[in-house]
Each structure stands twice: as C-alpha cells, then as structure tokens.
Amino acid sequence: AQKVTQAQTEISVVEKEDVTLDCVYETRDTTYYLFWYKQPPSGELVFLIRRNSFDEQNEISGRYSWNFQKSTSSFNFTITASQVVDSAVYFCALSEAYRSGGGADGLTFGKGTHLIIQP
C-alpha cells in the first residue's frame, strides 16, 4: 500500500534561514504523482506543487524549490530565506495512477511538518 512519511514533526528556525522539509514515499506503482500543500492557521490547504513520477527535474519557484529523487523515494521541499509568513503546516501527498483507474480517488497524506519561522 502507498505511504507518505514526513519524519519532521516540527521545525523552528529564525527568519532568513533556509529550511528543508523532508518527504519519503512508498508505492508499488510506476506511475504516480506527488504534491505539497501548505496549511496556514486558517485551516485551508493551499496547493504548492505537483510532480509526476516521470519528471525528476527539480523545480524552483521564487524562494521555494523541490528536489525529487526516485532512487531514494524522496520529494523534499526547501524554503530559501524563510519569512514569518511561511509559518504553517506543510503536507506531502501521493496519488497513484493505477489506483484511480482513470478516475479520482483521493490523496495519501503524510502527517505534516509544522514549520515555525521566528522573527
């Protein structure tokens, strides 16, 4: 069965430091999708990035970057020059193509990493 592990329960850094959130996944499928979501105190999950299993290119979006490595089943997320507004819970999630059968049957989430950026 699929599984997502976010080993870091909570990370606290001082503003402007770089921080990396780890995500390790397990899946039997060769075609799958990985996601990162941000959950601010308001509660709503905000989509950050999607990556499919055939695309191992790293991605950078402003201060955010993602490192996808199939060899280690990891999809890590780095925030450069962190800001107080980055404080939130961050979730990594997995969706398997075979399980969906062409449809849509939900995501498997990690337990989340609570990121605290101190001013």
Added chain:
Amino acid sequence: DGGITQSPKYLFRKEGQNVTLSCEQNLNHDAMYWYRQDPGQGLRLIYYSQIVNDFQKGDIAEGYSVSREKKESFPLTVTSAQKNPTAFYLCASQDKVSFRGTEAFFGQGTRLTVV
C-alpha cells in the same frame, strides 16, 4: 470567485446526535472528497465521489454517510455511530475530466466538537 465553501466553520454536537456538514463547490469539478484531520495527523479519506449519484468509501468511512445528488454539493453526515467525531473536516474537489494528477482544491474546513 470560484471555490469550495464549507459550513459551518464550527459545529458542536451532543452525544448521540447526527450532524451534517455542508460542502458546495462552483468549480464544475466532477470529483469531491471528505477528509478528516486530527491533531498531529495527516488527512485521512472518509468518502469520495467521482460522479453524481455515486460515491465510494475511503479509509475511515465507519460512522459517516454522504450523498451526491448534485454535482456541486457533497454533504457529510456524522452519525451517532462515529465514536470519536471531534476533529477538523476538510472537503475537496478535483477536475476528474483532466485527472492525471491534477491538484485538489480544499475548503476552509469545519471544526466539529462533541460536547
């Protein structure tokens, strides 16, 4: 503005009562989902629906029921059979037509407390 609306934001339930959480979307998405979030836990799938008048159990469906009579609406009922209903409930939708790993959009959640 397109989006997902959950109501109410806070809900209190007495022991033995059924309560219904509302979820409405105007994104014209085919698929809709209900997740439960407990403190320090990730989101766990309760029910999902890929099309009107059809829905499937997720990983923790016991004690919950849903309906999908309209494309834009997917209400969740927490029944008295749910032994530990206090949690944060999130509704999501997804564009199934183009689904190949498209992102899900989430509502702002309903916090349910048993009193």
